[in-house]
Amino acid sequence: MMHNLKAAICIFSYFLCFQYVQAQNSVTTIKISAISGMQFNLVRFSVKPNEQIKILLNNMDDMSHNFLITKPGKRLDIVNAALKLEERGPQLNYIPSSPDVLWSVPVISANQSTSLSFTSPSVPGAYPYVCTIPGHGFIMYGVMYVSTDGILPNIVTDLNIPPSRRAEKLLSINSNSSMDHEKITLQAQHPYESVSPYLYRIFMEDAGPAAIAVSLPNDLSYCWDAGTCRFRYAWSGGFVDNTQIWKGHANVNAKIVGTIFYRDNTLYPILVGKPDQVPLIEFRGYSLLNGYPEFHYTVNGIDVFELIIPRDDGKGLVRKFRIPEAKDNVWFTCNTESASVEYEVSAGTWINGKLKLSADDAKSFSVNMLNYSLVYNNRKKK
């Protein structure tokens, strides 16, 4: 199995590399773009010794970049030499004068392109390319392999490319493979093992920017919005994949792992007093009760506490509310249009889709949601 996977990686990498390379009248053209996050889109390619090479360089980033090819093993030396240019850096295009710099392209601005032509070295080896603008060179680099056979090393363990790009390839291989994603062991994400229930405050799809993702036992998860103080949706089959967010420098959401089985589009789930008035809502925080967050918010100044737990059978969620200081009727609204959900409430009376609770009932009540999409899901777990 491992061998097959490795072979697949090699073949995959081979194609990845050569899709950028095309021969034109015996000149090999290679397209490289500088992209956001201080990276080159192409982190490695292979050429033969003494080959006519033309690199088409396109700066698609919002920063300026240069492009240097160095002798094998000299990337860091050159990056540090460029740093030492200090104020002379800009006028020298951050290109230090050194026999270790084989070829260089001066700084090009955002949205500009240029090209570099040269004959590849006669000596096989790994020739680094790098942007040497201060701060860039430590992460913005790649490698030109000069070899007769064109075989590239395993990208996952290729020390000539940035670590983030090795990991990226690992992830894409994982997600492309037919293996069940639960079996894939990624690098540890925290210095501890996350045991449900636990949460992340993180950017989520279909929620405001102050979202909270909560992982529950029984393979259930939900998203609660701390901006609007409401339950947004729930899913089963996994939690969230934060890989893209944690790379930084990009507008991405946490990726939901699994299938969303319930959405609630109720703008104001709790109304106090008159049910037709838009209430004033304020998020106040949460407490962890055995690891479960109990959210605290106010509706027109009255404290509301909401705790969400899985049903005992795992076929849905239970929303538990406390409004200890309720002095008036309380109205609870949820997404009752959803036909596949059966609601069971501990108190109150349904009136036109709204649950009316007396002040006394509202001190503590629960809404138990049996979700038939979970009941009828016979897919085996693990």
Add this chain to the structure above:
Amino acid sequence: MTIQLKLTQVLFACFLLFSSNSPADTDPINKAYSVQTIQTPPGLMSETGGLAFLPDGRLVACFIRGEILIYTPKTNQWKLFATGLHEPLGIQVVSNSEFLVMQRPELTRIKDTDGDGLADVYEKVTDDFGISGNYHEFNYGPVKDSKGNQFIALNTASQGGSVKPEIRGTLNNLGRDMTPGIYEMYSVVPFRGWVMKLVPGTRKLQPYASGFRSPNGLGFDLEGNLFVTDNQSDWVETSTLYHVREGKFYGHPASLVWNKDWKGGKPVLSPLDELDKMRTKAAVLFPQGIMANSPSQPLCDVTEGKFGPFAGQLFVGEMNRARIVRVMLEKVDGELQGACIPFIDGNGLRRGNNRLAFAPDGSLWVGQIAFGWGGDQGIQRIVFNGDLPNDIQTMKLTKNGFDLTFTQAIKKATALNPENYKFRHYYYKYQRKPKNQGADTSVQQDIQEVLVTGIKISADRKKVSLKMAALKPGYVYELKLGNITNTKAEPLTNKLICYTLNKLIP
């Protein structure tokens, strides 16, 4: 009512991690200070958003993936305190079991109320600011003044990112101009690009000062002056240290849409001379590529000598290179201005120097971050070994030049040699970024060498008075020192110093 849960609960187990300090990376030049690396627990992505010391001497740190961990220096043990935070970038200690944390959606009070060492209460302190969902809307702080007021800083949004379909706060598109080819940060939700003030006992933020681009660092000096750094790029031609006062505008226009008196229209399209007249200049400029490209937190040396001879001065982290910068300020014609000089340069220090904190023993702890930029990760500690460094103590403006005071008596012959003082001056344009210019392009204007026309040395040989051929306000005076030595013929540790001359002595 007690909530009964039938499900088996598994608490995050307290865990202890044993680690040891790596041997000190001693540097042959900087004998006075050494840099030590603190081992962080396995599995931790130790991109550090905040560092602070507890009253009991332990260190608390927050990390970009949302963890808060507490480190006991005596035993080198790490212990988990809290999880799940959204890009926490600042932490302030309230007590041994309570912290304020600046995370993306809010300022949060995090407490361990049952004494098990793990946080169980997360109270919102304030979320009274907008979030568009743009990845660059980082939040910094909090720092507290002597009256208990808290100050935070709100980053603008990046043109390289979008806004979410659902935002928090009112959208105002005047905070952004979409001219193609112009790279510019924007402010389309409330108070992006502002420093905000929170009065104790309230949850409503007060707009305090505007005009910030990427203010990744706040700090007070011994007199209670608030300083905020900003990062070079659009409208910020080179990175800055601002002396922040209420109601002032510091130059990046996008934030002005949230000024209650804003006249309307897009601030970035306002006449440049109007904006220039409104703005308050930086107390210190960090020349790009020379001193710092991405300065972070300014931290005042409050150690009263435990950390060496620079008590009262500011240390500022630098992200792009292995450097901590030192800042010395003086009041000239009623305004603070001054000089910056490398403090630690290399010596085993990593890049990505994002957060600083003084330990009770007077050592300076440094937290590192990259988060998609060219930094690093981890925590290091800078220790003063007790040997007096051979360095510039202060650089002060005089009527006709500068006074340099050294930490040690210097050799008279080297001090009096004019060859040992290479001055240049230059300035940075206040401008909107030209079309298609790279975000990190920074141009020094009118670079000229300035001659030293007279040198005097004090009787104790610690102070050198330099007479300059000319002094022009609005310029940076960059000085490169030659082979000036102490009486033991040892060279200076740092030979580059840049003085920001906003005002002449009246």
